[in-house]
Amino acid sequence: MKSLVLAVCVILVSACDSSSGPNGSWKVGKDNSAVYVFIEENDSTDDRIYKGRVYSVVDESVIFEGNFDYSRHTPIDYSNSEIYMNWDGERLYLNDNSFLKAVR
Secondary structure, three states, X not given: OHXXXXXXXXXXXXXXXXXXXXXXXXXXXXXXXXXXXXXXEOOOOOOOEEEEEEEEOOOOXXXXXXXXXXXXXXXXXXXXXXXXXXXXXXXXXXXXXXXXEEOO
């Protein structure tokens, strides 16, 4: 019986701390600053432009949808969720001190 209760608790805790979000997005940031992010290639010929969406973790509503301008001139592995660190409402910071800036 204790094993069953423990298993249910583990499942519930895992569900509450989901790292995947709507439409293939992944969780970025921690605590109150966390969001779900989905980034992909843009059809643009400019290698610095990517497109994507940022969702609220609370209700999964779209916070931003559109183009992102990369701060460097080298391509990024945009599908690697490990490179994204934080969203400040305008910039999506990457683990190499670069960022993707929302183009509004």
